[in-house]
Amino acid sequence: MSDKRRFEIAIYLAFFAFIMCAPLVLEPFWLNRIAKYLVFGMLGIAVALSWGYAGILNLGQGLFFGAGAYMLAMSLKLASPTSLQQGSDRPVPDFMLWNAEPGSPTELCCINKASFLWLPFQHQWFGVFMGLVLPAGIATIIGIIVFRKRISGVFVSIITLALVLLVRLVVIDAQPVTNGFNGLTDLGWFKVGEFEFDPYIVPTYYFVAIALCLVLAAARLLIETRAGLILQAIRDDQNRARYLGFDVPLYQTFFFAVSAGIAGLAGMFYVVVSEFASPTFMDLTFSITMVVWAAVGGRSSILGACIGAIVINMISATVSETAGFAEAWKVIIGLIFVLVVLYLPRGFAGLAHDLLDRFLARGKAAPSQHAIEASDASQLAE
Amino acid sequence: MSIDRRKFLKSSLLATTGALASPYIIGPVRAAGTVNVGVLFSLTGGLSIIEKSLHDATLMAISEINAAGGAKGMKINAIVEDGASDPKTYNEKASKLVIQDRVPTVFGSYTSASRKAVLPVFEKRNNLYFYPTYYEGFECSKNVVYTGAVPNQQLSNFIPWIIKTLGKKKFFIVGSNYIYPREMAKASKILIEKNGGEWIADEYLELGHSEWGSMVNKIKGSGCDVVLSNVVGDSVVAFYREYKNQGLTHDKLPICATVTSEIEIAAMGPEYAVGSYTSFPYFQAIDTDRNKAFVERYRAFVKDPKAVTHHALESSYFQVFLWKQAVEKAAEITPTAIREAVKGQEFDAPNGHVKIDPDNLHTYLTPRIAQWLPDGQGKIIDAYKEPTIPLPYVAYGETESNLFCTAKGLDTSKLKI
């Protein structure tokens, strides 16, 4: 195992250890807050996978995040004490009552035209299942249509952008079914067996942290599989990969769906820690902000994008609590973003990689190493 | 050289982590003889235009109370947070104020979306939220004190007046697409039919959407003789402008609004709203010495001689005084004690006498109707003689003798569709 590899594993383990130790020093409020940022870290991973490795700049990642969030929120809403007829096997969300036409039956199946869609969500695990399957499913459909037609680059981005805006509009408009702009609030707590995940207790934090570590490890291993390497070949030159005989749309769709699934998972965890789901999850600015996190952290580095998301949000929250700095912080992050795009295309993770390489190379100051580096340099200069 | 750089990187990393971590570990210090409160409004983002004024009014009330000796002899220390016009941020900042800063009360929110997003925090932690904005009703939370108007305080006077005094019977209801306008429309329809009018249309436009051409065209062709507007936000400006640009006038086809206030009028230019009507408990033009002094003090506080005051702002102001009175009556400074003490509290606010209803924690307010003048102020042409009881469930048949929301909670058996 090379030095670099060993170092990388060490960094991953250090990160895991770091986030696992947080409950030892933080109190419940901060623990919940950091849990939210860990969820954003998951989103960063999703973006890195889609953009850094598959080369698909998804400007509508909020669509998948929101889809996952709403699926679980629907189940938790039916489980909440505010849903009428609670305790019976026929709960009805309170907002459906408010939005109903006079004279409608108070049954979930028939209180309005589309309320029957809520019926299966009475089982919490159906909500969890849908929270993973719906985003991945949508991504697969998009992939099949878009990638098979060899649409790439900016056109894909515009399609994702239009889609997230479209779905946001529809969700807000369908008020009897989704409670429109206010979103789904007053939710019950996520339950496993008899244990309820109160957003502010330590077990909930560990739930999120462990999930993040698993996703991180899984994503990192995924990109090293044969499929992952082919994906990177596609990202670097689509036509070349095609001529070499690889089924390009298949790989793109697969990874796009995986990225969407991770975003959906993140959405579900967000609902667990913040107890609401809202159409603002599908705001355009939020979706693009996710890209900013990944860009600054390092789009081609799974861990980099994750840490980038967490750190930027942490600084953002702290700074906004110092009077007068909230607006200035936006300027700073805008500036950093522009500079990173211009000069650090691989983000801070890329910078770290370079420093690491230099550090490791210095350790073996063999002349052959220099010769190899020199010849590499001359080749690049062509 | 490399060792120096590594050392530098390490030490700066430690320093930065330390600096960033310190606020997480140390909370805010509470000096003896002070009481902390949270102030949570959007200071940045699209809604900051209105919410900043609510924030300013709250701080003005706090400074006036402190100048007069504070609450129970303690100075009030305001911990200000920015909701950033985003429910996610509201939720986070509310958690911070309640769980980390441990304030006994928070004053905040303008939109129902932000109130709904913070509600779980206050309910699960049994804290207290003072909500100053007029809203659609249908809420009966034991952890919120509502000091803005509910539908029966804005519509129950407005609709009968439009039909009987203005003589308009065919309503075109238009609003922004979310819960407040929709519920207001529901309540309006019941009142319209009860008073012998008819509603011809019930249309919605996305919040923030400013292309009103089609909608105004629809209004023209619908045969209505009055427009009931529940449009919110900067869409209001585009709506009134398009209205005038398409040749409609308020003397023949008036817009009767529940949201358009002095701020929106200032933003669109008074010439677009001249002759239209709005129903609120408070208008800047209320002709009492108390109100005039209030407006002057507000203008001095925000250092803007042209600042306007409006209903939600006035509620933000007087609710702090009601809170202070509750604190002085309460045995201890906890949310539960303050809530029990605030029930039935009365105060002489700039709009008149107000009282917190002991059953549903909403506020008795005096409904008024004003017609807008070319100088951007309203001429009050109708006002109740006394404050009216708040009925958050009036659209479901709640009446003064048949309350749905009482101190025991919401009686869901009464909620039939």
Added chain:
Amino acid sequence: MLEVLFIGLSVGSILLLVALGLAVTYGAMGVINMAHGEMVMIGAYVTVLSGIWLGVNIFVAIPIAFVVTALIGLAIERVIVRRLYGRLLDTLLATWGIAILIQQAVRLELGLSFFGIHIAGLGPGLQNVSVPAALQGTFMLGSAEINRYRAFIIVVTAVLTAVSWLIMYRTPFGTQVRAIIRNPKIAAACGIDVARINALTFALGSGLAGVAGVMMSGFKTVFPDMGTPMVVDGFMVVVMGGVGSLLGSVFSAGILGEINGLVAAGTNDILARAVVFGVVIMIIILKPKGLFSLKGR
């Protein structure tokens, strides 16, 4: 019915007004300028400021806004876009960052609000532009009541489109731009100063956006966030119309505008917007290069 069609035409003309500058920069340089909406916003603020500080009306504000935004566009191209030549998605992101910076600059009144100095006409609040009396109200066209200001916008859009077409197809500058659209390397080999032409093209696109902003200020509220939804609409029009094709943008703006107007008249505005998004997605999928696309590049 005539009025519904007119409104559709009006919506289309507003789309085209914003998209025109974008069509120029995207077509000529392949650059996705997410700061384009902010250029429109700056044009609107120039109108506000020149109204307050210079006491001029909308008509005079048009050339002022053009010059101001063209200069800002030039600066952006020189400093940022030039370094990202060839990296399309990165240009998108970098210009998004610039957009954030411009928005904050206006909100913070160019940083002066930190020192307690307030410039009338800037800041996070809503601003107002008064429209000259000649453009207010309506006039009759046959049986339809036509709004004067909307008609004015249609006229201005038509004029600007004609001017853009003239520049592109009847001037040496335009010929050079079109040569660069076809193939930048050969164009450079023919002696065209690609860097200079690109800079001027970007400046032209931004200037057009500024004029669009002046038009917008007359009927929309002016506030710092007003640019973002416009850049989305503008992009859809341009991408749907086809790279480098002015005609394509005109057509797609017209189609999208009429669809919006008709659906809104039939159902509601929200569905109309959703349908417009849906149409754009369909067209990109069916004809990925847009309705009218030029060969090359």
